[in-house]
Amino acid sequence: MTDTQTHTPSTWHIGGTALHSRFLLGTAQYPSPHVLQAAIEASGSQVLTLGLKRTLAVPGGGDNGFVQIIQRAAREQGAHLLPNTAGCRSAREAIALAHMARELLDTHWIKLEVVGDEQTLQPDPIELIEAARQLVKDGFEVLPYCTDDLVTCLRLVDAGCQVLMPWGAPIGSGMGLLNPWALRTLRARLPHITLIVDAGLGAPSHAAAAMELGMDAVLLNSAVSQSGDPVRMAQAFRQAIAGGRAGFEAGLMATSDVAVATTPVGGQPFVLI
16 A cells, blocks of 8 residues: 555445444534534534434424434434434334334334333443343344443343444543453454444544444444534544544554564674665
């Protein structure tokens, strides 16, 4: 590859849909629709998430037009919508909302969230697995938001999920990857499952680190929407994600507990002429 050539992004899939961008972007809490649109364009994202329960929670039951704004942005970007069940506390509630999302947005993709703890917003593994099993039977492409617990992830795969979304840290915390070992273990034990790190990423370096572990993609929202300049931050994450993936594909050097000399001090000498 010459200096003028660029790295061609590798393709990955959700269901049968081929994607090039490994950056999934959330659409909540932007300062204005204009800034949201500009951030989407800067991100290059091909998948936009939409919290349906919160979006529809309009005083008086009216329509604030947010769904239409996101649909228009997705069309202009050539992106896919990924509705989520954020705010649901039970499998039954999440299943009902998923069916509503499919009817409203004409997509069988669903990011499945079932909250189990109010302080950490940690998913409830029991309700999550139950909902996933039913929604897979109902024909959904289920992307469950889960912790990095291996056994929970194995049970979700048993339920029929081909994509998992383990957290890096609690939602909105910005702490980055709290347990890289757990994510590395998931990658090793689930080599054929698509893994998307979702939640807790606060800086572009966090996203790069996730990609260097071999994750297929990252999803984030607050780190962009709550930054001082969402458009520039979206661009920064886009570059970090691409760089981290390129590094993983190139093959990272092995780590060592001791120094390893770059220039050998022994062996056959040579002279440069």
